[in-house]
Amino acid sequence: MPPPATASDLIFSEQANHNFSKTLGDIKRHTLSIHNRLQSILVDAAFVQSVSGAYCRPLVANERCGSWYINPEAKSGSAYFKSTDGHTGVWKFSTRRLNTHLLELIGKGDGCIIVDSTRRGKRMPDALSKTIPIWCSVINRSLFPDKPEYHNLYTPPQAVSTSENAQIAARLDDFTESFASLGINMKPLREHISKPIRPLWVTPESALPVEEQVFSDYHPVICCTASRRVAGGEVSEGGYIQGSGDDTENWAHGLTPTVFWPNSELLLSTSESELPSLITELVSSSSNTSTGKPSPTLLPPTSSLYVTSSTSLAAQSASSSDIIITVSSEITAPASWQKDKHRLEIGIGSGKIGSRNLRSALPHMIDFVKRSLSTASAETKSPRIVVACPDGKDLSIGVALAILCILYDENGDLFELGQEGSGIDKAFIRRRLGWIMTAIPDSNPSRSTLQSVNSYLMIRPS
Known part of the structure; x- marks a missing residue:
């Protein structure tokens, strides 16, 4: 008859503990598939x-x-x-x-x-x-x-x-x-x-x-x-x-609700190992076939300032009098930014880098808009000002906010040439941001973007 079990018999070895933890991890990963x-x-x-x-x-x-x-x-x-x-x-x-x-x-x-x-x-x-x-x-x-x-x-x-x-x-x-x-x-x-x-x-x-x-x-x-x-x-x-x-x-893996729902049966009938590649294929196909690009969104109470995404801007026909600023996710030299007298393409990067670089780029954008407005024809006293960035929700919102604060009055009208907004403080900036958030509720300017705009506006000479 074997001897009775002791406490040492019930203690797992170090290798056994390692295997036990690995097994639990495998079970959790399988469950969270x-x-x-x-x-x-x-x-x-x-x-x-x-x-x-x-x-x-x-x-x-x-x-x-x-x-x-x-x-x-x-x-x-x-x-x-x-x-x-x-x-x-x-x-x-x-x-x-x-x-x-x-x-x-x-x-x-x-x-x-x-x-x-x-x-x-x-x-x-x-x-x-x-x-x-x-x-x-x-x-x-x-x-x-x-x-x-x-x-x-x-x-x-x-x-x-x-x-x-x-x-x-x-x-x-x-x-x-x-x-x-x-x-x-x-x-x-x-x-x-x-x-x-x-x-x-x-x-x-x-x-x-x-x-x-x-x-x-x-x-x-x-x-x-x-x-x-x-x-x-x-x-x-x-x-x-x-x-x-x-x-x-x-x-x-990049799957979104708009891609998931029409393909839910296909996704759920696919093996786990093949799902990542199928998702990549579906997401790519959806991006290539997406239609219905929205028009630029007007920011009331103005009648001339618009925000949009870069892809939507490319899909729209622009008037020769439109003043267009495009913020690119690539970093480019300032000397290459101005494309013609009414079109500026600023390359400042994306994410936090782009938001930080926005501060130094804003003076170029404001000066460009002022110059373009000063040369506008008599027939187009208030041309459209269109600001675009890759998603139309972050950097373009920051640029539009700066333009609103400097070039538009409380009624949403452009100042006369040579005039600019004054008394710009944090409360003033919040009010103008409220105009934007009311018009574009899904806009999502990052904290870094707003900090760059605030820093630029607060240090400008009044």
Whole structure:
């Protein structure tokens, strides 16, 4: 008969521990496969569709994550609420992400459903539990200042404590003042909605109504968390991954929702080993066949300043009187920038490098626009000024902001030749940025880009 086991018999050797860790890592990588992520997205999307059917309101994706869970054919719009604006202790109403474009959709649809998700462990993202509630309260206070009964802050009790709700509520007056300081005309915004907006929350654990809901006292902003909460590891969930659409830069190989949805059956029927190459092929094919390039976007209240992407600019026919500035992602010598008397192509790089180089390039751009305006023909007293960059959302926004601050007055009219904007401070710059964010809600100027613009504008001689 063998001797009884001792404690030393139960201790794994160093090699055994190494193999055990490797095995766990292999299991986790297998569980977090591309196939499981895409399948999880479809499971969550089915829940989102059931919410849409229950509440009969337009679906809005909170970008970037939310678009994964909505079939593009059912998507009515996009929102830009960041979870970081709702993090505990640093709550914020963003003057860069105003989302006022949603008010028209909310008014027409008597509310909307904003879709987002969060990764493992959380019940709902802070964007839905706090950022959107802050936005709703600030919008109500701004559009209905004489109705204090509309000004309350509503947060989900299962995610936000009474204490935290009170701390956020204490800051709402300041948030409302910061919104008012942008000088945005509230009248057209007020015309979109007939009653206040109020957030509601839906998760996969919620019981959905079986009859159409009528909300007589407010427009509901239904905050829909697409993913089911996973308390433990994904290994125990049979391949389901909470919040798959939340970290696509780590696994998607360039796949986007617009490419995924029409090809979902093909992708899910392809073996895991072949998925990366198939995704690369689909993304490339989509890029080559994309159509419907949008026209340059006008920045009201001006009637002459436009922003667009480089590809859209190339697809449009320009007038001979247009003043065009293109910001290129390649770095080129300043001597090569001006192409003709009305066209400038600035090569300053991309990313943070491009944003940093923008500061030294802005004087060239402003001088170019002023020279072009001074030589404009009598018949074209206010030619179009078009600013483009690769995505039309970052560097071109910075250039347009500088032009707005220096060459346009408060009414959106160009100054007379020889005149420029004065008294430019941070509040002034924020107001002009508000014009842009209202006109192009999906623009996304980086912090580095805005810092370069601020630095240039603040040190200019008045």
